[in-house]
Amino acid sequence: MKWLDLPLAKKVQGTIRLPGSKSISNRILLLAALAQGTTQIHDLLASDDTGHMLDALAQLGVMVTQTEKNNYRICGINGTFPVTDADLFLGNAGTAFRPLVAVLSLMHGHYRLSGVPRMHERPIADLVDALRQLGSNINYLGNPGFPPLEIKPFSPHIIGDTHAVRVKGNVSSQFLTALLMALPLSGKKSIIEVTGTLISQPYIELTLAQMQHFGVLVEHTNWRQFVIPTQQKYRSPGHLSVEGDASSASYFLAAGAIGNGPVKVEGVGCNSVQGDVRFAAALEQMGAKISMGENWIEASSGNKDVNGKFLHAIDLDCNHIPDAAMTLAVIALFADGVTMLRNIASWRLKETDRLAAMSTELRKLGASVEEGADYLRITPPIHGLTPHATIDTYDDHRMAMCFSLACLGAPVRINDPQCVAKTFPDYFERLSQLVHPEIK
Numbered sequence: 001m002k003w004l005d006l007p008l009a010k011k012v013q014g015t016i017r018l019p020g021s022k023s024i025s026n027r028i029l030l031l032a033a034l035a036q037g038t039t040q041i042h043d044l045l046a047s048d049d050t051g052h053m054l055d056a057l058a059q060l061g062v063m064v065t066q067t068e069k070n071n072y073r074i075c076g077i078n079g080t081f082p083v084t085d086a087d088l089f090l091g092n093a094g095t096a097f098r099p100l101v102a103v104l105s106l107m108h109g110h111y112r113l114s115g116v117p118r119m120h121e122r123p124i125a126d127l128v129d130a131l132r133q134l135g136s137n138i139n140y141l142g143n144p145g146f147p148p149l150e151i152k153p154f155s156p157h158i159i160g161d162t163h164a165v166r167v168k169g170n171v172s173s174q175f176l177t178a179l180l181m182a183l184p185l186s187g188k189k190s191i192i193e194v195t196g197t198l199i200s201q202p203y204i205e206l207t208l209a210q211m212q213h214f215g216v217l218v219e220h221t222n223w224r225q226f227v228i229p230t231q232q233k234y235r236s237p238g239h240l241s242v243e244g245d246a247s248s249a250s251y252f253l254a255a256g257a258i259g260n261g262p263v264k265v266e267g268v269g270c271n272s273v274q275g276d277v278r279f280a281a282a283l284e285q286m287g288a289k290i291s292m293g294e295n296w297i298e299a300s301s302g303n304k305d306v307n308g309k310f311l312h313a314i315d316l317d318c319n320h321i322p323d324a325a326m327t328l329a330v331i332a333l334f335a336d337g338v339t340m341l342r343n344i345a346s347w348r349l350k351e352t353d354r355l356a357a358m359s360t361e362l363r364k365l366g367a368s369v370e371e372g373a374d375y376l377r378i379t380p381p382i383h384g385l386t387p388h389a390t391i392d393t394y395d396d397h398r399m400a401m402c403f404s405l406a407c408l409g410a411p412v413r414i415n416d417p418q419c420v421a422k423t424f425p426d427y428f429e430r431l432s433q434l435v436h437p438e439i440k
């Protein structure tokens, strides 16, 4: 489908069972593959990003069995992949590409890793530089600093019993995640020092929590220095269930807050390990009514102000919720004033340059947008959203999902809606179960 026309919607109400978290799914797939023992995974996300991880693991010789629609059995390889020569295509999945580079670079095989053209524009030098300190043998096959990559057998630089490595934290937290997940394979004590400011920190907490499920404990000092004690091995916990995706929850919660609601999402709640649950707090700050249980969150509109607006503008540092912050940018169209979203420079390096894309598309709906190096300042249109805007999505699932919310203010056309397959293939079907077009 080349585009999807969404009619103006007025009533938004209902309950959605969320698909599994992308970030948890890809982490536990890799850890289950590396572990000793067999892991049964329940509620895995079915999407392009997890499909790439599953295919790569199968190519590397891991026994992967789908036991039910979203359930898998993974037979762990206890530290060494059986296949020592492979070409892996990983699409645009950062959560597959970066950890696999780190893990494979500590093994004794020949591997080539590539992705879609955009993946070849997403930087990886900070991770490669860190791995080279250990003796990894990685070459750039295209532009220096970017995928595709060739990995040759590991020849350790460090003869002693401690690996010490420095990694930059200010471009993507996925580089630190990749090192953390890979280094226990060495069996040595590892010390990782983060240089520069660590961005997207909740994703590191998520990494440590998943490693802990597989029996590896990491100590850290103020998120600057991480120590993996010697002789820790990944061991299967037997069974694991994947939480619902907190970033995917943001679109439905936003719909509830803009369009009366209530909208309830199930699968994620106050006990979640995902940083993006804190999107709910931002929404509450904007005036939405939020309630939460252990495994659910519900959002509905608060009280209208004198101008008939439910939602207040906010000024927020969004570094801790880089993905869900995109949803806030579209909610800003419905707020009573100027919204500032700060500290989001990493947006430029994701599925597209999200700062540029977001500014361009918000303007099509009538907003005035100031695009800074690391912020967006969004002034909503005074007289409602411009109807019948055609929104480009830049092969970015989150652009498509965020801008679907515009239909709560005006009819809108979403180009190339199928890009949601990266993390949420049936997003639009699920949305249509909640959002009811205005009946004339």
Ligand SMILES: O=C(O)C1=C[C@@H](OP(=O)(O)O)[C@@H](O)[C@H](O)C1
Pocket: 022, 023, 024, 094, 095, 171, 172, 173, 174, 177, 199, 200, 203, 322, 323, 346
């Ligand atoms: O580790 C992860 O699962 C992720 C980390 C974040 O990336 P950055 O660390 O590059 O901000 C986030 O945007 C991405 O969707 C998933």
Ligand SMILES: C=C(OP(=O)(O)O)C(=O)O
Pocket: 092, 093, 094, 095, 323, 350, 351, 398, 423
């Ligand atoms: C940045 C994202 O993906 P990736 O895991 O490919 O970095 C995202 O899902 O918003």
